[in-house]
Amino acid sequence: MIKNIYTSARIYLLYNDYGAQSVYLYFIYILIMEIKTNKLYPCPCCGYLxxxxxxxxxxxxxxxxxxVDEADNSNWVGNRFLSLRQAQxxxxxxxxxxxxxxNYVRRANERDIRDSNWQPVERLLENMKLKLIEKINQAFNGVSLEDxxxxxxxxxxxxWCSIEEARKISQKMTFEQRWQDIPSYFLEELGDSFGFLDSKGFRYYLPVFMIYSLNNNSGYAFTDSVYSALKYKPKFYQKHLALLNQEQxxxxxxxxxxxxSYA
Structure with missing residues (x-):
């Protein structure tokens, strides 16, 4: 316990321009707080108490x-800008x-207890992903390409075809199918054209693109295009987004x- 507090004081001094006296006062204060209570709380990173x-x-x-158990708006670099997910x-x-x-950490031993309610961010994100995929299926169920x-x-x-030529090609080569049945290889072959879809095409393909990117860390550029369209270019895609209902x-x-959250 004391070694842990002393190490904290040393690192605190390393990243803060305070005198030794201030650090010793900090050390004594934390030591008093430790003696005052025996209750320990889980570390967000490893889950141990x-x-x-x-x-x-x-x-x-x-x-x-x-x-480092620091505030999100801390103005000193404790975790070196690490996300909790990456730290885990x-x-x-x-x-x-x-x-x-x-060189500072120690291995967990039989006396160390991991909080039974603690879950790593990766597992939480996986659960959130599965729930979101279910929501996507519900929100876009029945959506068709129409014209x-x-x-x-x-x-x-x-x-560089004209819009008229593009529509003719679209009608000639499009097969009637649910968006849920669109195969992955089709997206991988033509996905880089996502940004050229019209409003109805955007609404039709959006759910399958979102689900594909959630299930695959493939590095395909079109997955970034979908994310970018929704986050950074809402004005550019204003007509497309206007076709979506509130749930979508x-x-x-x-x-x-x-x-x-995966960043």
Whole structure:
């Protein structure tokens, strides 16, 4: 316990321009708080009961993974701008939230208790992903292409065909099918033409593109195009988004937030 607090004080001094006296006062204060209560709280990164307070911004370090229990708006660099998700992945891989702290951490032993309610961010995100896919299926169920531009037509438009020619190609090469039945290889072949879809084509293909990107970390550029269209270009896609109902818009917004969480 004392070693953990002393280490916290040393690191606190490292990143803050305070004198030694201030650090010793900080050390004594935390020591008093530790003696005052025996209750420990889970570290957000590793889940072990190592923190003396359940409130954020204590700036204490977990001795097992060395995650800093800092406020989100902290103005000093404790976690080196690491996301909690990345810190957890690092801990699983090499036993610390960051490689820089490998010499400071200790291995968990039989006396260390992991909070039974703690879940890693990756598992939480996976559960959120599955729930979102279910919402997408419900929100866009029954949506058809109608007379909208298909990906074949969008590809033709991308290749400098006129809109009239693109619509003819779209009608000629489009097969009547539910968007749920569109195969992945079709998206991978023509997905880079997503930005050339008209409003009805956008509404028809949007759910399958969102589900594909949630299920695949393939690096295909079109998955970024879908995310970018929803987050950064709402004015450009204003006519497209206007065709979506409220439930579909909310699902699209939830998709953007979830993708942001993976960053």
């Amino acid at each position: 190592t923190l003396e307070s359940q409130h954020r911004s204590t700036n204490l370090f977990c001795p097992i993974c060395f995650w 992945l690092n801990f699983i891989e090499f036993g610390a939230c960051d490689q820089e702290w490998l 909208g531009l298909s990906l074949y037509g969008a590809r033709a438009l991308d290749d 818009l909310e699902v699209a917004q939830e998709y953007v937030k979830l993708i942001d």
